[in-house]
Amino acid sequence: xxxxxxxxxxxxxxxxxxxxxxxxxxxxxxxxxxxxxxxxxxxxxxxxxxxxxxxxxxxxxxxxxxxxxxxxxxxxxxxxxxxxxxxxxxxxxxxxxxxxxxxxxxxxxx
Amino acid sequence: xxxxxxxxxxxxxxxxxxxxxxxxxxxxxxxxxxxxxxxxxxxxxxxxxxxxxxxxxxxxxxxxxxxxxxxxxxxxxxxxxxxxxxxxxxxxxxxxxxxxxxxxxxxxxxxxx
Numbered sequence: 001x002x003x004x005x006x007x008x009x010x011x012x013x014x015x016x017x018x019x020x021x022x023x024x025x026x027x028x029x030x031x032x033x034x035x036x037x038x039x040x041x042x043x044x045x046x047x048x049x050x051x052x053x054x055x056x057x058x059x060x061x062x063x064x065x066x067x068x069x070x071x072x073x074x075x076x077x078x079x080x081x082x083x084x085x086x087x088x089x090x091x092x093x094x095x096x097x098x099x100x101x102x103x104x105x106x107x108x109x110x
Numbered sequence: 111x112x113x114x115x116x117x118x119x120x121x122x123x124x125x126x127x128x129x130x131x132x133x134x135x136x137x138x139x140x141x142x143x144x145x146x147x148x149x150x151x152x153x154x155x156x157x158x159x160x161x162x163x164x165x166x167x168x169x170x171x172x173x174x175x176x177x178x179x180x181x182x183x184x185x186x187x188x189x190x191x192x193x194x195x196x197x198x199x200x201x202x203x204x205x206x207x208x209x210x211x212x213x214x215x216x217x218x219x220x221x222x223x
Binding site: 030031033035040041042043044045048050088090092096097098099100101102103 | 114141143145150151152153154155158160166168169200202208209210211212213214215216217
């Protein structure tokens with residue numbers, strides 16, 4: 001069974017610090033999405049990576065897809081309190097089913 | 111505005127009383143899906159639909175039903191809710207073409223007593 005493991009589970013940092021969260025699997029991803037979810041709301045799509053080795057940037061967020069397409073990372077530069085939330089990775093499993101990681105809960109302190 | 115809507119947002123009900131959570135999207139997406147989110151277990155897929163009249167089970171389908179009679183709507187039906195179905199439910203939709211992204215509704219918090 002394909003699993004998506006995210007680490008760390010929890011992260012509490014000061015405003016201005018940098019951080020990296022990881023998403024790993026024993027299987028190859030066809031594509032991988034990163035979402036951010038705030039309390040009481042639905043996940044919001046941040047980015048999709050498709051090609052092994054791909055790097056995408058979204059302002060202070062940098063997403064990287066591993067060369068073998070089995071892992072991905074999200075790096076945040078100079079974190080701000082507005083970055084606080086649950087970060088989820090997700091991938092298509094098989095033809096029609098999706099699988100989500102258990103998430104990294106980030107808290108950025110002012 | 112492109113969006114996925116769910117109703118109700120909050121629901122408290124009793125064991126055995128049938129309920130329906132509605133989901134609608136205005137983006138003409140082929141793919142729609144229901145998830146439940148529980149602490150420590152993450153988001154788990156309940157049912158999905160690839161198009162009108164085409165549905166299939168996800169990882170946790172027991173106790174749930176769905177239907178897809180129109181492309182924009184994908185209701186979730188709990189025929190006889192039980193306390194273990196207390197959860198946060200999300201509907202999502204997406205175009206059925208690469209890179210297969212999904213867009214989520216705001217969620218429905220269900221409590222079954």
